[in-house]
Amino acid sequence: xxxRLEILSDWVAEAAELTQPxxxxxxxxxxxxxxxxVQEMLASGDLLQLNQDHYPDCYLHRSDPQDVARVEHLTFxxxxxxxxxGPNNNWxxxxxxxxxxxxxxxxxxxxxxxxxVPYCMGPLGSVYARYGVEITDSPYVVINMYLMTRxxxxxxxxxxxxxxxxxxLHSIGELDPERRFIMHFPEELTIMSYGSGYGGNALLGKKCxxxxxxxxxxxxxxxxxxxxxxxxxxxxxGETHYLACAFPSACGKTNLxxxxxxxxxxxxxxxxxxxxxxxxxxxxxxxxxxxxxxxGYFGVVPGTNRRTNRNAYETIHSxxxxxxVAVTEDNDPWWEDKGTGTPVTDWQGRAYDPANGxxxxxxxxxxxxxxxxxxxxxxxxxxxxxxxxALVFGGRRRELAPLVYQAKDWAHGVLIGASVASETTAAxxxxxxxxxxxxxxxxxxxxxxxxxxxxxxxxxxxRSDKLPKIFHVNWFRRDAKGQFLWPxxxxxxxxxxxxxxxxxxxxxxxxxxxxxxxTAAAIDLTGLDVSAEALAQLLSVNTEQWQVEMDxxxxxxxxxxxxxxxxxxxxxxxxxxALA
Ligand code: GTP
Ligand code: SPV
Ligand code: MN
Numbered sequence: 001x002x003x004r005l006e007i008l009s010d011w012v013a014e015a016a017e018l019t020q021p022x023x024x025x026x027x028x029x030x031x032x033x034x035x036x037x038v039q040e041m042l043a044s045g046d047l048l049q050l051n052q053d054h055y056p057d058c059y060l061h062r063s064d065p066q067d068v069a070r071v072e073h074l075t076f077x078x079x080x081x082x083x084x085x086g087p088n089n090n091w092x093x094x095x096x097x098x099x100x101x102x103x104x105x106x107x108x109x110x111x112x113x114x115x116x117v118p119y120c121m122g123p124l125g126s127v128y129a130r131y132g133v134e135i136t137d138s139p140y141v142v143i144n145m146y147l148m149t150r151x152x153x154x155x156x157x158x159x160x161x162x163x164x165x166x167x168x169l170h171s172i173g174e175l176d177p178e179r180r181f182i183m184h185f186p187e188e189l190t191i192m193s194y195g196s197g198y199g200g201n202a203l204l205g206k207k208c209x210x211x212x213x214x215x216x217x218x219x220x221x222x223x224x225x226x227x228x229x230x231x232x233x234x235x236x237x238g239e240t241h242y243l244a245c246a247f248p249s250a251c252g253k254t255n256l257x258x259x260x261x262x263x264x265x266x267x268x269x270x271x272x273x274x275x276x277x278x279x280x281x282x283x284x285x286x287x288x289x290x291x292x293x294x295x296g297y298f299g300v301v302p303g304t305n306r307r308t309n310r311n312a313y314e315t316i317h318s319x320x321x322x323x324x325v326a327v328t329e330d331n332d333p334w335w336e337d338k339g340t341g342t343p344v345t346d347w348q349g350r351a352y353d354p355a356n357g358x359x360x361x362x363x364x365x366x367x368x369x370x371x372x373x374x375x376x377x378x379x380x381x382x383x384x385x386x387x388x389x390a391l392v393f394g395g396r397r398r399e400l401a402p403l404v405y406q407a408k409d410w411a412h413g414v415l416i417g418a419s420v421a422s423e424t425t426a427a428x429x430x431x432x433x434x435x436x437x438x439x440x441x442x443x444x445x446x447x448x449x450x451x452x453x454x455x456x457x458x459x460x461x462x463r464s465d466k467l468p469k470i471f472h473v474n475w476f477r478r479d480a481k482g483q484f485l486w487p488x489x490x491x492x493x494x495x496x497x498x499x500x501x502x503x504x505x506x507x508x509x510x511x512x513x514x515x516x517x518x519t520a521a522a523i524d525l526t527g528l529d530v531s532a533e534a535l536a537q538l539l540s541v542n543t544e545q546w547q548v549e550m551d552x553x554x555x556x557x558x559x560x561x562x563x564x565x566x567x568x569x570x571x572x573x574x575x576x577x578a579l580a
Contacts, residue, residue, distance in 0.1 A: 011133075012024070012116055019171060048062070054330065070444065071182065071428070076090045080187060108137070113137065113139070119152075120151075131155060133165050141202050148205065149295055149296075169191070172196065175197065181194055184212045186217075206298065212445055214293070222281075222282070228277065230244050230388075233496055236267030236268060244280065247396075250300050255309050262528070274370075286466045288468055302358070303336070314374060315368055324361040326359035390499050393472045399478075400549060403535075405515040407471065410467050412470075418440065418454050419550075422441075449563060472515070485537060520532070
């Protein structure tokens with residue numbers, strides 16, 4: 001197979017000329033192709049077979065120990081004008097970046113196969129779907145793209161009809177952290193990634209295309225590309241409300257997306273539409289609608305068990321690629337808090353020794369098709385997407401941020417999103433547990449200047465009077481002893497219920513300087529071991545701490561200089577004044 005689209009065949013020829021592969025393989029996206037790649041990777045040792053009785057069609061990939069997470073310091077947005085990338089991005093001049101990448105890519109695929117991976121982000125043929133082609137020398141990337149996107153012949157046919165696509169050139173290179181760069185050229189709809197085979201660095205449809213490039217396109221075209229899960233919450237009356245929630249990496253999106261209602265919530269059901277990325281458009285009636293551009297999950301493994309996330313736990317018992325987990329004596333995959341089994345071999349393939357740290361890497365991941373999820377919603381395939389009732393921001397904060405609060409209006413909600421801060425996690429290289437600003441959970445993923453991004457968000461209330469209500473949640477507040485105050489996971493539905501009741505104007509709320517808070521009786525605690533004092537603490541707003549926080553937010557916003565929208569400054573001033 002090749003293509004009748006000349007710009008595509010020319011680009012593949014040009015990439016082959018540069019990288020000098022031994023072979024070129026055009027991916028068709030069939031199950032046979034997936035299986036034969038798996039067989040090749042088992043033969044080469046790239047994949048290890050797991051216990052096929054307990055985990056049919058499950059495999060383990062051990063990545064290079066120096067290549068286990070996204071690398072934000074090596075990720076660049078190469079716009080013509082440095083200011084267009086903004087202080088939120090690393091920037092390099094496009095010509096300099098291309099020269100650097102050409103040097104790295106020169107001859108890098110000698111003796112390897114160059115795979116051409118045409119893919120579609122979003123339901124195939126949907127007006128909201130977008131297309132890309134990833135060229136890669138990693139069969140691991142190909143099989144992950146097979147599970148994560150609509151990949152192969154169908155996507156290629158759409159690309160040929162449209163005549164345009166995002167170009168993504170990827171090579172694992174030498175997996176040398178000193179020769180690793182993830183470059184984005186939003187104005188040229190091009191991505192170049194070298195030297196990593198891991199997740200968001202290498203599966204270019206995900207963070208590089210569906211967030212960095214798509215956010216840039218979304219701004220010029222009037223829509224939103226966000227780091228958000230999408231769920232449907234069905235109540236016992238059979239009404240379903242759709243929510244899109246942005247939490248930073250490894251802060252609970254996959255878990256919330258697959259939520260199983262608590263025992264006392266008879267007749268409630270949570271449907272999964274997406275666990276990481278939402279593309280949202282205003283329809284002709286001014287209703288915000290969301291699609292999930294992805295078709296699979298690349299989820300955090302540690303912490304996944306029957307109690308925290310039974311849907312994920314069951315989903316990953318077959319047809320799953322595990323990356324960097326440990327294995328048991330039975331050759332089952334193992335991870336911290338799995339709740340069963342004992343590790344004998346750690347994620348690096350060494351005999352397990354607690355002195356070496358956790359058995360599974362904290363950022364170990366599962367890759368699995370979304371359709372295997374017991375709570376998968378068929379509407380994830382609906383070309384028109386789902387109508388969104390509420391947008392929810394959140395972060396991992398031991399202090400300060402209450403369990404839940406609601407923005408006073410759209411512009412205040414944009415300020416709340418822009419003010420998100422969260423403790424860093426193992427999803428990116430670097431220190432863990434440091435509070436950093438992560439506006440809209442998009443700090444690593446916005447393909448342009450945050451000041452322009454906030455202006456874009458603010459522009460929506462002039463275009464619709466039916467916008468979703470905006471909320472902020474924090475599942476991670478702790479008491480003086482360091483214990484979580486809120487049980488989290490399935491119990492988070494109690495908070496979603498309040499959010500939906502607010503959207504429907506079914507409950508009142510207490511007004512505070514930071515927004516609307518639930519009254520003490522408004523969060524249902526039936527069957528839950530949370531004391532009234534703990535709930536009071538969870539819902540408390542400490543004025544002094546909030547003044548310090550808002551001063552910090554003010555300084556942060558000021559760092560965006562003249563580009564910062566005046567309206568965001570005014571919203572910030574209003575909150576400061578209310579706190580005074
Ligand atoms: P990315 O895939 O990196 O974007 O992450 P994510 O936002 O999907 O995070 P995920 O749901 O995988 O959760 C990451 C970690 O947070 C896991 O170890 C979870 O067990 C833990 N976690 C998720 N939800 C909760 C919660 O409600 N409370 C607590 N205490 N921990 C949670
Ligand atoms: C994240 O880090 O937010 C992820 C994992 O979802 S990765 O695909 O590696 O970006
Ligand atoms: Mn993510």
